[in-house]
Amino acid sequence: MADAREERENEMLALASIYDEDVFRRAESDDQGEVHLCLDLPPDFKLVFQGVEQTHAISFLPPFVLKFELPEDYPSSSPPIFTLRSKWLQKTQLSALCKRLDELWEENEGCVVLFTWIQFLKEEALGFLEIQSPLLVVTHGNTQHKSKATGSSTKQEGVTQEDTPDSCLDPRAIVDLDHEHDLAAQLLDFNEEQWQKVFNLKMLNCGICFMEKLGADCLYFKICNHVYCNECMAEYFTIQIRDGNVQCLSCPEPKCTSGATPEQVKKLVGEAEFARYDRLLLQSSLDGMPDVVYCPRTVCRTAVMLEPETKLAICPACKFAFCHVCNRGYHGVSACEAKIEDLLALRDEYLSASPDEKAFMEQRYGKHVIQKIVEESYSREWLKDNCKSCPFCGTNIQKVDGCNKMTCSSCKQYFCWICLNMLPRADPYGHFRNRSSPCFNQLFQGMDVDDAQDEGFWIDEDEI
Structure with missing residues (x-):
């Protein structure tokens, strides 16, 4: 019994020395613990979700959790007592893995077996379950399982958890279903978190200053795979934001259009710069919404x-x-x-627009309104160029010929065509004889001499 206890202790110590604390966790009880195992996925492994054509390249899937307890007669007689948990495998698949772990114990009976189990789960589980890329993520009600895009990914082809008798399911197989969160989102989020951890530990060259920096101190553009240090990108982002170029926060590589996410910008710039960036980005987005x-x-x-x-x-x-x-x-x-300037601008925009743009403007403003605006703009433009408003009633008056003493056709008010001042009814021509008037001696200004003679009225120089 002492030898068995020593073997168990040696095995636990060996596992603790081989695996990090986030992989192997020993419980307070010396003979209990759990192992969190992320599978070794092949390169270019992809997920595809049911009902969505887009595929997602991933490098990590949530780990198996092998929880175990070593009985007193382990390893001489009894195997470890265990449960196997997973978020993304169905119970039939976990049951098959549990059965395989039992077989490995039988093949190595009398020897410590935890390391053998761990290596099998980590390196051989995908092949054992015949899981291939692309992996189809399927949801049936509250039960979520996976299969190959062309069929089932396990030896139990065409069998789902609902179709499997309870006698075929191992009670040690546990599916961690989180009904409050979508499985697809959980898988993608986990892959992103693990990828970021690996990236943070790499040494990378900045594409701007060409210095070697730790990944944790760098910014990575996922679409183009370009990497720059945080210090260079913080300065670049700050300059662009202060200049109001919030749409230009993209990869600095020439002709590259990969954009930075708001989270990346917030991480690198100060609060004032990010507040300005957020405000300008919102305004830019709203300006583009019809x-x-x-x-x-x-x-x-x-x-x-x-x-x-x-x-x-x-x-x-x-x-x-x-x-x-x-x-x-x-x-x-x-x-x-509307003001004449606004009507002209809207008219010019409509007349120069493409057929699709014209249809959109007609839908927005109304086709009848657009036509009326075009007609009214031409009318107002003509009135602006050829008429003046009566200073008393505002009626548009056109001067065809004659002197600059005008009479409103509506209210009969006398006024000066040049300065638009109202003239006294008793002596309307006094305005043109007064030396202090800006219109002094301008009664016939703008008229031909022959027209002035036809008027039959000349200002007597003696009167001036």
């Missing part, structure tokens, strides 16, 4: 989501109701009273 506008109040400028088939927009911050076409207070079904 159903988002900004509150026209200069003290607010909050983003506003547009409702379909209506011009009404209500700012969620200041509650200002406005027309998103003209950016003025909401005017119901009345036409927008």
Whole structure:
């Protein structure tokens, strides 16, 4: 019995010296422990999830957990008492592994067997279960299992846990199903975490300063596989953010378009720079969304989501109701009273647009509204070039010929065509005789001499 205890102790000490603490964990009881085993996956191993065509290249899968207890008569007579747990294998597969562990004990009866079990699970389990790439991740209700993309990945081809009699399932086989989290997300997250741990321990050359740095001090662009040290990338990101180039936080390699994630940017820049980056990135994203506008109040400028088939927009911050076409207070079904500059800009944008862009503008503003804007813009442009507004009533007045003393056709107010000042009804021409007036002696300014003679009116120099 003393020899058996010594063999057990020696085996435990040997395992502790071979494996790290995150792999082999000895319990407080000398004869108990557990082993966390990540399988050695072949290069270019891939996962594919049911219902999704995209494949995911992975290097790590969540570990098996072999929990064991060594009885008093181990290894002379009895095998270790154990359970085998896994997140991603179905119970039939785990049961097959448990049976194989029993067979290995029988082949090595009387000898310590834990190391043999560990090596089998780590190096041979994939082949034993006939698991190949790409590995299909399948979900059936609350039961999740895996198979090859072209069939079953185990010797029990076409058999699922639901179809297997309980007598064929080993009670030592335990499936760790987490119903609160998606299995696919768990597998990808675990692979990412393990990959990052390995990357952090590598020595790598920075593509900017060409210094050799530890992976933990470097930034890796996954799409292009380029690596740069954190110090160089922090300076690069900070300069781009201060210049407002938040869309340019990509790999510095020429012609490379791999972009940095917000998490990578946050890790390398200060709080102020990241806050500016976050704000500019949000604004840039909103600017690219056709159903988002900004509150026209200069003290607010909050983003506003547009409702379909209506011009009404209500700012969620200041509650200002406005027309998103003209950016003025909401005017119901009345036409927008836009500035001539705004109408011209919208008209030019529409006339120069492609057929698809025109269709989008017609859908956004309404085809009738667009046509009316085009017509009204031409009318307003003509009025701006050929007419002036009466200074009293605002009526548009066109001057075809005659002197610069004008009479409004609407309100009959006299006014000067040059300076648009209203003229007294008693002596409207006094404005042109007054030496202090900016329009002194300009009554016929802009007229041909023959036209002036036809007017039959000349200012007497003696009167001046």
